[in-house]
Amino acid sequence: MNDQTAMRDVGAANLGFARALIGELQAAGIATAFVCPGSRSAPLALAIAEHPRLQHSVHVDERSAAFHALGFAKASGQPVVLLCTSGTAGANFLPAVAEAAQSRVPLIVLTSDRPPELRAWGAPQTMEQRTLYAGFTRWSEEAPCPSERGAELAYARVLARRAVIEATGSKPGPVHLNLPFREPLLPTAIGAHEIAERARSSEFPAANAWIDPSLAGTLAGELRGIERGVLLFGPDNWDPALASAAHALSAALGWPIIADPASGLRASSPADGAVIHGADLMLRDAEVAAALRPDLIVRFGGQPTSASIVAWMARHPGADVWLVDSANGFRDPQHRANRWLRASPREFCELAASAADQVTAPAAWLVQWQHADRVARAAAGAALDSEPRFLTPHIARSLWSGLPEGATLYVANSMAIREIDLFAGPRAAPLRVLANRGVNGIDGQVSAALGAAAALRRPTVLWCGDLALLHDVSGLLAGRMHGGDLTIVVSNDDGGGIFEYLPAARLVSRPVFEELFAVPHGLDLCELARGLGWEAARVDSAASFTQALARALAGGRHVIEVTVDRAANTAFHASIHQHVRDQLQRDRPR
Numbered sequence: 001m002n003d004q005t006a007m008r009d010v011g012a013a014n015l016g017f018a019r020a021l022i023g024e025l026q027a028a029g030i031a032t033a034f035v036c037p038g039s040r041s042a043p044l045a046l047a048i049a050e051h052p053r054l055q056h057s058v059h060v061d062e063r064s065a066a067f068h069a070l071g072f073a074k075a076s077g078q079p080v081v082l083l084c085t086s087g088t089a090g091a092n093f094l095p096a097v098a099e100a101a102q103s104r105v106p107l108i109v110l111t112s113d114r115p116p117e118l119r120a121w122g123a124p125q126t127m128e129q130r131t132l133y134a135g136f137t138r139w140s141e142e143a144p145c146p147s148e149r150g151a152e153l154a155y156a157r158v159l160a161r162r163a164v165i166e167a168t169g170s171k172p173g174p175v176h177l178n179l180p181f182r183e184p185l186l187p188t189a190i191g192a193h194e195i196a197e198r199a200r201s202s203e204f205p206a207a208n209a210w211i212d213p214s215l216a217g218t219l220a221g222e223l224r225g226i227e228r229g230v231l232l233f234g235p236d237n238w239d240p241a242l243a244s245a246a247h248a249l250s251a252a253l254g255w256p257i258i259a260d261p262a263s264g265l266r267a268s269s270p271a272d273g274a275v276i277h278g279a280d281l282m283l284r285d286a287e288v289a290a291a292l293r294p295d296l297i298v299r300f301g302g303q304p305t306s307a308s309i310v311a312w313m314a315r316h317p318g319a320d321v322w323l324v325d326s327a328n329g330f331r332d333p334q335h336r337a338n339r340w341l342r343a344s345p346r347e348f349c350e351l352a353a354s355a356a357d358q359v360t361a362p363a364a365w366l367v368q369w370q371h372a373d374r375v376a377r378a379a380a381g382a383a384l385d386s387e388p389r390f391l392t393p394h395i396a397r398s399l400w401s402g403l404p405e406g407a408t409l410y411v412a413n414s415m416a417i418r419e420i421d422l423f424a425g426p427r428a429a430p431l432r433v434l435a436n437r438g439v440n441g442i443d444g445q446v447s448a449a450l451g452a453a454a455a456l457r458r459p460t461v462l463w464c465g466d467l468a469l470l471h472d473v474s475g476l477l478a479g480r481m482h483g484g485d486l487t488i489v490v491s492n493d494d495g496g497g498i499f500e501y502l503p504a505a506r507l508v509s510r511p512v513f514e515e516l517f518a519v520p521h522g523l524d525l526c527e528l529a530r531g532l533g534w535e536a537a538r539v540d541s542a543a544s545f546t547q548a549l550a551r552a553l554a555g556g557r558h559v560i561e562v563t564v565d566r567a568a569n570t571a572f573h574a575s576i577h578q579h580v581r582d583q584l585q586r587d588r589p590r
Contacts, residue, residue, distance in 0.1 A: 010147045011187035017146035018043035019050075019193055020153040021179075022081075024160035025108065026054045029168070030081055034069040036062045038085020040125070041112035042185045045083065050193055062089045066096030070105055079106035079167045086113045087125035090132050100174045101136040106167040109133070113180040115145050133176050139166035140176040147182055158335035165330075165340065211343040213351060220252075220355035228295040228365050229255040232309070233345065234331075235262035235437035236301030243269055245349035250274040252356035254363025256370070260304045260437075261411060261420045267400075267431035273370045277425045280306040280418075282376035284577055285584050292368060294319045300345040302331050302437055305421050310334070324348045372584065377425055379583035383576045384423070390541050391569045392416075392491050393576065395562055396423040398545055399463060399489065404553065405429035408456055410449040412464030413440050414498040416491070420463075432456075442468040446475025450484040459553045460485070466492040466525060473528070479557050480533035487552040488534075488559045493566040495520040500570040518566070529559035538563060 022033075022044065033048045033056040035041075048056050059065030062084050069082045084090050090111040100107045114126045130142050143159060146152045159177065167175040211219070223229065231250060233242075247270050250257050257275045259265035269275045276282075283289045289312045297319055304310060313321070313334060323330075323337035326344040330337075341348060384393055396419035403409060409431060411417045417435050434452055436445070446469065449462035469476075469490045479486060491497075495518035499505060504517050514520060526536035535552070536559040539545045545562065552558035 010182050011184040013146040013152060014043040014181045014185055015046065015187060015190065017143075017152045017156045018047040020156035021160050022047040022051055022054065024157040025081060025164065026051055028161055028164040030079055030108065030164065031055060032072060032076075032078070033057075033081040033083060034059060034065050034072075036060070036065050036084040036089060038089060038112065040086040040114065040181060040185065041083055041110075043181060044110055044112060044179065046186070046190070047193075048081070048083065062092035063095065066093040066107075067099075069107060070096045070100055070103075073100070073107055074103065074105045079108055079164060079172075081108050081110060083110045084112065085125070086111070086129065087127055090129055091127075094133060094136075097133045097174045097176075098136050101138075104172045105174070106172040107174040108163050108167055109137075109174055109176045111176065111178050113142075113178050115180045115182045129178050132178075133174065136174060137176045138169070138171065138173040139163070140178070142178040142180070145180050145182050154335050158332070158337070162330055211341055211348065211351060216351040216355040220352050223253055223296075223298075223352055224356060226296045227254075227363065228293065229253060230294045230297050231255055231257045231349075232297050232299045232304065232313075233257065233259045233263035233265050234299065234301035234304045235260050235435060236264070236345065238264045238432060238434070239344070239346050240264075242346045242349070245346045245353065247272060247274055248353040249349040249356070250366075252353050254366050256366050258304070258309060260301070260306070261417060261424055261433050262305070262435040262437050263301055264433065266424050266433065267427045268429060269426070271426070271428070273373075274366070275426070276369050276373045278373045278376040278380070280308050280421050281380055281577070281580050282372045282584065283308040283312045285581050287588065288372050288584055289315055291588070292372070296320045296322065298322045298324060298348075299332075299337070300324050300348070303333055305417050305435075305437065371587075375583055375587045376580050379580040380423065380576055381425075383579045387572060389565070389568060389572075390539070390545065390562065391564055391572050392419050392493075392497075392562075393423050393572065394542060395463065395489065395491055395545070396420050397425075398542060398549075399461065400424040400427060400431075402546060402549060403431055403461060404459060405431075407459040407461065407553075408432045408434060408452060410445070410452055410460060410462040411435045412445040412462065412468045413437070413442050414465055414468065414496070416463045416465060416468075418498075443471050444475070445469070446472040446486075446488065447478055449488070450475060450479050450482070450486055453484060453486045454482075459487075461487045461489060461549075461553075463489045463491070465497060466490055466494065466521070466523075467496055467519070469525060470521065470523070473532070476529060476532040476534060484557055485555055486557055487549070488529075489549070489562065490525055490559060491562050491564050492525055493564040493569060494518075494522065495566060497564075497566050497569065500566060501573070505570075525561045526559065529561075533557065534559050536561065 033054055035045050035056055035058050069080050073080045111129050113129050114123055118126055163175045243265055246257055258279045259275055293316050320338055321336040322339045323332055324341045324343055411420050445464045453460035499517040526538050529536040534557045537548045538561045539548050548560045
């Protein structure tokens with residue numbers, strides 16, 4: 001790409017982003033904009049001026065413009081857009097923004113900015129703008145320069161939707177979007193922009209209020225009209241009543257349930273086949289992932305742990321995504337949700353199921369999922385049975401099937417939670433699964449499991465990797481000092497096993513990979529645990545693991561170390577997935 005083409009692309013990206021953002025703001029309920037002249041804001045000003053359904057006025061003085069916008073929004077009760085260029089222009093908005101915050105007036109403040117590489121280097125008309133209104137906004141965000149990302153239009157739209165929701169919630173107020181643009185600010189030629197005819201969406205204000213129970217019939221009717229729907233439950237706080245509600249809705253609609261291990265829905269579920277336990281296994285197959293094309297995904301909780309489930313969602317961008325959350329959490333890192341519904345997962349399922357007619361026969365759509373699930377899990381199970389070594393997939397299966405009713409399994413990040421996701425099949429006995437899937441760190445795993453064990457006072461097992469255990473050695477000390485009652489299963493592959501599945505394992509030399517990523521430590525973890533007052537045992541087979549686990553669950557502080565050959569474990573995973581693909585090839589879901 002030559003320099004002239006690159007410059008045209010930057011200008012086109014700027015204007016495309018601005019048009020998408022302004023268009024979505026209007027579709028979300030914005031009818032009026034207040035514009036202050038400036039150079040850096042040119043893409044946004046042009047997008048506002050050319051929009052036929054967005055009234056705008058131009059104001060020379062930013063302070064006056066901001067109070068003009070404040071008065072308009074206060075009197076009309078409707079959110080408005082306020083736009084300025086970079087530099088001190090935005091600082092003149094501050095008094096009105098402060099008043100809007102205290103008076104609960106919905107303003108959406110757009111400050112244009114210079115790109116990050118010009119800040120703090122003495123560039124003219126450049127100052128710190130990201131924190132201009134700190135303490136006064138309901139939400140603030142800085143977008144990347146539009147030329148930096150390939151999906152800038154989708155991001156612009158979801159940014160606009162969220163801005164309106166945040167500004168018009170139960171406590172309305174100002175929202176700040178800081179929007180940097182690189183030069184050239186506009187393309188060399190500006191073509192006519194066709195604005196799609198879109199009715200103003202009622203979904204945006206609906207996101208700010210709890211679902212009205214009187215609308216249950218309407219909601220159920222919308223869902224009944226969709227054959228290829230999926231209920232997708234990500235990690236979330238445990239709700240013991242969720243399972244029955246989710247299965248009732250699944251039965252009413254004929255939709256499958258995809259459930260993360262930390263959703264609370266993978267154990268003790270009704271034997272109706274609604275939960276797809278092998279989703280991560282089967283959706284790795286491109287043909288299966290393509291055949292199981294959804295029209296609607298109703299999402300609950302956080303983003304699923306499974307990368308193949310996330311990739312399956314991304315593969316079908318035409319599918320609608322509804323995000324059900326009891327708070328304005330916006331747990332939507334894919335920027336896919338086109339409807340937000342404020343309710344807890346259980347409340348949503350109960351309301352929708354209460355007004356839906358029961359499906360009299362298994363829907364063909366659900367049968368497709370169930371068939372692929374059975375094939376994938378059977379193939380994976382056969383692969384596990386044929387492997388003589390005791391590797392991490394065997395640990396996952398042994399823990400999932402071997403823990404007693406009512407036990408708690410705390411699953412650490414990196415590989416352990418992914419192994420459970422892959423190999424946790426149907427289980428009748430209740431099992432509570434906990435995992436730190438908020439920020440997904442490996443830190444504090446031992447201490448968190450000790451806290452859970454103290455709160456629940458029931459058999460509790462932590463499964464973690466060796467690096468996670470070493471990262472929280474102080475947790476072992478805390479267990480001794482406070483008399484904790486916990487069993488730790490640690491799969492010791494002498495380093496960061498998850499990195500074996502990432503591109504670095506293939507792209508850099510093995511010595512460099514081992515030093516920078518795997519970080520082998522060579523420590524005896526049983527000796528370490530005993531030195532800190534824990535009982536410890538090292539096992540290398542299914543039989544010895546089962547015996548050690550049974551002894552540990554009788555009470556006390558125990559560490560069960562399973563030594564794992566990292567290379568063999570990595571190769572075994574590859575062979576499992578190949579075996580599943582081969583079986584799915586022979587027995588495709590129809």
